[in-house]
Amino acid sequence: MMIRKGVAVVALGLISLTACAGTPESKPVAQQQQESVVALKVAEIDDLGPVVTDVKGFTLYRFDGDKPNESTCDGECAATWPPATVTDENFSVNGVDESLVGSIVRKDGSRQLTVDGMPQYRFAKDGKPGETKGQGLQGKWFATGKNGERTRLAARTGVIAGLGAVLTNDAGLTLYRFDGDKPGESTCDGGCAESWPPVYVEGEQPRVKGVDPKLLGTITRKDGKKQLTVANWAQYTFKNDTKPGEAKGVTVPKWFATATDGKKAQQNKALGLTSATVKDLGVVATDADGMTLYRFDNDSVNPPTSNCSGECAVQWPPAFVSEGFQVQGVDPALVGTIERDGKKQLTIAGSPQYLFSGDKVCGDANGQGVGGKWWATKADGSRAGQ
DSSP states (O other), X not given: OOOOOSOOOOOOSSSOOOOOSSOSSOOOGGGOOOOOEEEEEEEEETTTEEEEEOTXXXXXXXXXXXXXXXXXXXXXXXXXXXXXXXXXXXXXXXXXXXXXXXXXXXXXXXXXXXXXXXXXXXXXXXXXXXXXXXXXXXXXXEEBBTTSOBOOOSXXXXXXXXXXXXXXXXXXXXXXXXXXXXXXXXXXXXXXXXXXOBOBOOSSSOOBSSSOGGGEEEEEXXXXXXXXXXXXXXXXXXXXXXXXXXXXXXXXXXXXXXBTTSSBOOOOTTEEEEXXXXXXXXXXXXXXXXXXXXXXXXXXXXXXXXXXXXXXXXXXXXXXXXXXXXXXXXXXXXXXXXXXXXXXXXXXXXXXXXXXXXXXXXXXXXXXXXXXXXXXXXXXXSBTTO
């Protein structure tokens, strides 16, 4: 067939396309003889590295509930996760290995793209190119790496009461290091690895958020899988930790939560301000318990003045600190206090800091954007998500 030139580039996925001729089986792009519209591209996303996008730059995702060349996401699922579709097999790709790309015919007759056999989707709440609001949702949805792999974060940051900022895995569970290991070597196998699951790395390089990538590496375990190392120490989770903020493993001899610099996390009762990775907002300021801190647009920065009192202060409790409090993960030069009700309210870059009554556990950021005036505070004092 003749190769058609100058065909307009089309966007993917938010509308259902009519059924087209062809067989239901997946067909690699490499076998196609025509070239028409560009269907897939690759973009560099902060912290996630190169991920697959549609032609407009919207992130594409894969679903752990699917099987190779089989989509299980229909109905309401497909409304939230619109399939990435093309009108027919006459498409090309840019930045993705053509041998990995194919398509399947869905139950409604539309043709859905696959990468390494896995069906591809967009996320309805991603409002612009480069957003990854669907990343990690339900522990089953992940942005697609350029080789088709899941782009799971190997490490990010969290906060443990009394310990301050520590490293966690993608689900927010605390990471640990073991004194029985040696640098660059894991000695935890068998029953030990059942109690202390190794942190595995997917893809070519560890993906991290809020962690110095120079500290990261991998070792190859006996089963051939790659285990994350931080400052050359192998990393693990603990089977008895079931939710973010827990660090039950620190009571076990020779096991320590991993601080953000790869060293052993130590008790610090004087800690008043630190930072952690919170949802899709990146690294934000938190109190010593890991609760998100917020700033209010109606406040004054110079001089620092709070304009939230009465009922406002019930919904947005001021973040108070004690004399001599310590700071971790935020530039101390940005940190100050103002007098309020005989106490000291924390300020960052001049902005008074608050908690939100609607946040219940560390990692919540339910106050983000409330009233168009309340914003989680970045570690530099600026508004998160802006």
